[in-house]
Amino acid sequence: MDYFNYKQDVLFAEEVSLKDIADEHGTPSYVYSRATLERHAKAYTNSFKAMDGLVCFSVKALSNISILKVLKDCNCGFDIVSGGELHRALLAGADPQKIIFSGVGKSEAEMAAGIEQGILSFNIESESELMRLERVAAEMKKIAPIAIRFNPGVDAGVHEFTKTGRKSDKFGVSIEDTIGLVKHCIESKYLSMVGLTCHIGSQITELEKFEQAAHQSLKMLCEVEALGATLNFIDMGGGLGVTYMDEKTIQPDELIQCYERVFQGRSERLIVEPGRSISANAGVMITKVEYEKEKFLITDAAMNDLLRPALYQAHHDVWQVRKNNLEPKNYNVVGPICETGDFLAKNVALSAGEGDLLAIKTVGAYGFVMSSNYNSRPRAAEILVDKDQFSLIRKREDFSDLTALEEQPND
Numbered sequence: 001m002d003y004f005n006y007k008q009d010v011l012f013a014e015e016v017s018l019k020d021i022a023d024e025h026g027t028p029s030y031v032y033s034r035a036t037l038e039r040h041a042k043a044y045t046n047s048f049k050a051m052d053g054l055v056c057f058s059v060k061a062l063s064n065i066s067i068l069k070v071l072k073d074c075n076c077g078f079d080i081v082s083g084g085e086l087h088r089a090l091l092a093g094a095d096p097q098k099i100i101f102s103g104v105g106k107s108e109a110e111m112a113a114g115i116e117q118g119i120l121s122f123n124i125e126s127e128s129e130l131m132r133l134e135r136v137a138a139e140m141k142k143i144a145p146i147a148i149r150f151n152p153g154v155d156a157g158v159h160e161f162t163k164t165g166r167k168s169d170k171f172g173v174s175i176e177d178t179i180g181l182v183k184h185c186i187e188s189k190y191l192s193m194v195g196l197t198c199h200i201g202s203q204i205t206e207l208e209k210f211e212q213a214a215h216q217s218l219k220m221l222c223e224v225e226a227l228g229a230t231l232n233f234i235d236m237g238g239g240l241g242v243t244y245m246d247e248k249t250i251q252p253d254e255l256i257q258c259y260e261r262v263f264q265g266r267s268e269r270l271i272v273e274p275g276r277s278i279s280a281n282a283g284v285m286i287t288k289v290e291y292e293k294e295k296f297l298i299t300d301a302a303m304n305d306l307l308r309p310a311l312y313q314a315h316h317d318v319w320q321v322r323k324n325n326l327e328p329k330n331y332n333v334v335g336p337i338c339e340t341g342d343f344l345a346k347n348v349a350l351s352a353g354e355g356d357l358l359a360i361k362t363v364g365a366y367g368f369v370m371s372s373n374y375n376s377r378p379r380a381a382e383i384l385v386d387k388d389q390f391s392l393i394r395k396r397e398d399f400s401d402l403t404a405l406e407e408q409p410n411d
């Protein structure tokens with residue numbers, strides 16, 4: 001459910017016309033709806049009944065500080081995967097005790113920063129990472145809190161690039177190796193095992209997949225307990241799918257109820273790390289048609305602004321900002337980049353031409369965060385709508401931004 005609707009044939013974000021935003025801030029621009037973000041975050045935070053819960057929004061999905069502030073005010077913590085995301089979460093005012101550090105390649109500097117800030121947990125993905133963290137903590141004479149991300153061997157049934165829970169994936173530690181790491185933590189002076197975690201993939205639409213992972217986690221939890229470790233939390237990761245086209249999705253409360261059923265009687269806290277299901281439907285990208293050429297509408301937005309169609313052949317609905325009564329035609333909506341893979345949508349029925357505005361839907365997750373300067377194109381602006389107000393939350397880049405960090409050795 002989102003707050004992008006037509007009013008008298010013009011597409012609005014909450015109570016603001018997207019045409020007014022384009023007039024003031026130009027195109028391409030990402031536009032986010034605060035009410036949608038809040039609605040989705042609360043759909044999670046209000047779902048915990050039997051267990052104490054914490055929702056850690058996955059910053060990789062949408063990392064603008066103003067957005068993180070909105071989610072922090074909904075009582076969310078954050079799931080981060082880099083020092084840069086830690087920096088952003090702290091700038092947004094996050095409580096470090098609500099920050100989980102995930103990711104397979106944490107550097108020593110990132111570990112030290114996390115320890116220094118007193119984050120809730122490092123989610124450990126390998127034995128070498130655990131050893132490195134122990135060394136860093138020992139040098140700092142501090143104890144690092146950890147959760148082991150074990151690999152439950154569940155195929156999430158999603159796009160090959162977004163499956164993370166199979167034995168062959170680069171993520172997590174095998175069930176067998178987890179036991180060895182737990183034993184090491186119990187003995188360690190500088191590590192404290194506080195949780196157990198897994199994350200099986202993204203854009204998952206089958207509840208059974210989450211249920212299978214939860215059963216594996218429960219089994220693992222009991223084995224860990226038998227070794228003498230008492231944990232504070234079980235973290236089930238993110239991954240809930242959204243509707244891009246006609247996918248039937250699971251509601252956050254159904255997911256949390258499923259977890260609470262599996263973990264019935266346990267006293268650990270339940271953590272989840274949703275990204276896409278909170279922010280995807282809260283964002284659209286507005287773009288202007290520059291040219292109509294046969295079956296192509298060539299827009300001022302391109303794959304550098306929204307990579308998902310080129311990277312995953314992902315589908316995004318395209319809506320006209322102003323509807324009309326003209327006969328629609330089937331178009332491929334493409335960008336100006338010199339790649340045949342540069343498309344935003346294929347075979348969409350539109351009655352639009354040069355100068356018209358389009359809204360690319362469901363781009364609030366893995367949209368702006370994956371943008372680049374490919375073809376020396378400045379990144380788009382980001383705007384946050386709150387009822388009848390809108391604010392620029394990231395300026396459109398200009399040409400000086402493109403070259404600001406470049407040095408000329410012979411000058």
Ligand SMILES: Cc1ncc(COP(=O)(O)O)c(C=O)c1O
Pocket residue numbers: 058061079102103199201202203237238239240273274275276277365
């Ligand atoms: C460890 C971890 N947690 C959470 C997420 C968020 O996933 P989603 O956006 O599908 O909810 C990801 C995404 O890849 C992840 O790797």
